[in-house]
Amino acid sequence: MKTVAVIFGGRSTEHDISIVTALASVIKPLELTKQFHVEPVYIAKDGSWYWDQKLKDIKLYQSGEIEDFMRKAPKVHLLFDEGLTLVKSSQFAGRKMYKKIDVVFPAMHGTHGEDGELMGVLEMANVPFVGCGLAASAIAMDKVLSKQVTKAEGILSTPWTWFYSSELSHSPQKILDYVKDLNYPLFVKPAHLGSSIGITRVEEPKMLMNALEVAAHYDDKVIVEQGVQNLIEVTLPIMGNESPQPALLEQPLTKPEDYFDFDTKYMQGGKKGKTGPKQGAQGYSQIPADLSKELYKKAEELGTSVYKALGCEGIARVDMLIDSKTKEVYFNEVNPLPGGLYAHNWRVAGVSSVDLVTKLVDLAFERHAGKQEFTTAFSTSYLKQF
Ligand SMILES: Nc1ncnc2c1ncn2[C@@H]1O[C@H](COP(=O)(O)OP(=O)(O)O)[C@@H](O)[C@H]1O
Numbered sequence: 001m002k003t004v005a006v007i008f009g010g011r012s013t014e015h016d017i018s019i020v021t022a023l024a025s026v027i028k029p030l031e032l033t034k035q036f037h038v039e040p041v042y043i044a045k046d047g048s049w050y051w052d053q054k055l056k057d058i059k060l061y062q063s064g065e066i067e068d069f070m071r072k073a074p075k076v077h078l079l080f081d082e083g084l085t086l087v088k089s090s091q092f093a094g095r096k097m098y099k100k101i102d103v104v105f106p107a108m109h110g111t112h113g114e115d116g117e118l119m120g121v122l123e124m125a126n127v128p129f130v131g132c133g134l135a136a137s138a139i140a141m142d143k144v145l146s147k148q149v150t151k152a153e154g155i156l157s158t159p160w161t162w163f164y165s166s167e168l169s170h171s172p173q174k175i176l177d178y179v180k181d182l183n184y185p186l187f188v189k190p191a192h193l194g195s196s197i198g199i200t201r202v203e204e205p206k207m208l209m210n211a212l213e214v215a216a217h218y219d220d221k222v223i224v225e226q227g228v229q230n231l232i233e234v235t236l237p238i239m240g241n242e243s244p245q246p247a248l249l250e251q252p253l254t255k256p257e258d259y260f261d262f263d264t265k266y267m268q269g270g271k272k273g274k275t276g277p278k279q280g281a282q283g284y285s286q287i288p289a290d291l292s293k294e295l296y297k298k299a300e301e302l303g304t305s306v307y308k309a310l311g312c313e314g315i316a317r318v319d320m321l322i323d324s325k326t327k328e329v330y331f332n333e334v335n336p337l338p339g340g341l342y343a344h345n346w347r348v349a350g351v352s353s354v355d356l357v358t359k360l361v362d363l364a365f366e367r368h369a370g371k372q373e374f375t376t377a378f379s380t381s382y383l384k385q386f
């Protein structure tokens with residue numbers, strides 16, 4: 001049996017979503033395979049790491065008992081020993097518990113986890129891990145960088161511009177000049193945050209400065225985009241390393257006035273999703289999206305080229321904005337670790353949750369094995385001259 005460490009929680013506004021992704025969409029199906037031994041590793045909101053079988057129980061978090069657990073439990077140490085070993089104090093004084101990890105399954109959303117920071121630690125440890133690597137994760141979680149990289153590959157986004165937040169206070173006129181060629185409505189967004197935090201839809205110039213200040217308050221980079229008209233939003237989960245396989249294009253059916261509300265994204269699914277279209281991890285959605293054959297294909301191809309352009313591996317989800325009149329498809333953003341792995345969509349596409357996690361672990365081993373083939377040792381006589 002292989003030992004999988006599932007890492008979740010973290011210093012992120014999406015801490016709680018990560019707990020549910022880890023427990024329901026990763027740990028449970030991994031255990032159902034009977035091929036893996038699962039070690040849950042929980043990162044608290046303050047950034048402390050804990051490792052204990054008890055952390056697999058959702059009630060621990062729901063009841064608030066987690067606070068009591070954390071007061072008593074030892075914190076985890078990581079040992080880089082040609083891979084990764086978890087270490088913690090045992091109940092016997094002076095003795096430690098060790099667990100060598102075969103593969104890590106990061107189940108983190110948002111800052112300090114999904115954004116490449118954790119992947120950097122895992123790459124340093126040279127342990128196989130599921131999902132996008134350091135560079136793809138970091139680029140995906142930056143709305144400016146991901147648009148710069150995809151633009152360089154000829155992938156279309158709605159017209160946009162960006163600036164450093166510090167520039168806004170020094171030279172506001174310069175920022176207004178950057179933005180003047182974009183047509184209203186505009187979308188002003190902090191570059192790194194998810195869950196629509198700090199985003200404003202700006203209908204007219206007199207609202208602009210306030211929106212810029214709000215976004216600049218949240219982040220060190222701000223992106224301003226021209227609004228896509230006659231909007232159809234679609235999202236495409238994709239899996240794979242060198243040969244990415246798309247699941248189904250999914251169309252969220254939230255009302256336009258609710259479009260950037262955390263509660264709509266995460267809280268209403270259970271109430272609304274009982275009848276009608278499929279209920280997704282983010283509420284109410286149509287799978288597959290109701291698009292003409294050509295438009296469906298165009299969006300599927302665009303999604304796959306974004307995945308490749310960013311160098312995504314394992315899994316990711318690409319969001320696109322479609323103008324239903326002009327039939328233009330625009331790249332919007334990439335989520336390197338889709339909430340709940342977007343298992344509901346994979347299921348409709350014929351991939352069960354068990355198959356999904358098994359395949360993702362296989363992809364992690366495949367990538368890791370491929371990387372070991374590159375030469376990092378290079379002998380020189382450089383040191384001899386000193
Ligand atoms: N350029 C745009 N044109 C039209 N709608 C947009 C545009 N950008 C964002 N939106 C709307 O705002 C929502 C949130 O923006 P998004 O870039 O996806 O940020 P988040 O990281 O919060 O998901 C989108 O799902 C979409 O409904």
Ligand SMILES: [Mg+2]
Pocket residue numbers: 319333
């Ligand atoms: Mg989004």
